[in-house]
Amino acid sequence: MQKTYKTGSPPVRQSQGMSTETFAEVPHPTRFDTKIAVLLRDDLETWQRLNVTAFLVSGLGTQVPEVVGEPYADADDTPYLPMFRQPVLVFEGGKEVLRAAHERALRRALPRAVFTSDLFATGNDTDNRAAVRAVAAADLDLVGVAVYGPRNAVDKALKGARMHG
Structure with a gap:
């Protein structure tokens, strides 16, 4: 069973590839009033999906600091x-x-990041920005978009998209 982030009935299991142990029952799962979402074009190869997702979310953390939590430390500090x-x-x-x-x-006016097909042919940040700058917003050949904002606004923006599977 894959872990979902909608409120639902416990127990919640970890996603595949992680331990198969279940989490303790959660009496009140956290429901965030905001949402971070990435929308990928469905014809991308696996490596492209992973690469685009990583690039897109990196932009949100830099411009929307409230989405970033506190640093981590293990038992050895x-x-x-x-x-x-x-x-x-x-x-x-x-x-x-x-x-x-x-x-x-x-x-x-949701905080957003874009990744266009042109960026697969560039090799650095300067060329990436130039490739996006060269094209009008309506003409961008989008392969990925990340958005952040109130849940309802993000849901409306992504209307018609399906969960990545």
Whole structure:
């Protein structure tokens, strides 16, 4: 059973690839009033999906500091970097779903990051920014969009997308 982040009845299990132990029953699962979501074009190869997701969420953490939690440390006091304080939900859809989601995110002024197909051919941040700058918003060949904001606004922006599977 895969872990979901919607409120539901416990117990909640960890996702595949992790320990198969179940978490203790959670009397009141956390329901965040905000949402971090990544929308990927459904024709990307696996390596592209992973790469695009990593790039997109890195932008949110730098511009929306409230999404980042406190640093981690293990029992030996080895420090680790902080991570998002809430789940990142990953969705997929066709070109038109991405275009519509991008337009709705812009209209709602949601913090957002974009990844275009042109960025697969660049090799550095300067060229990445130049590739996006060269194209009008309506003409971007989007392969990924990340958005953050109130749950309802993000849900409306991603209307038509499906959970990545």
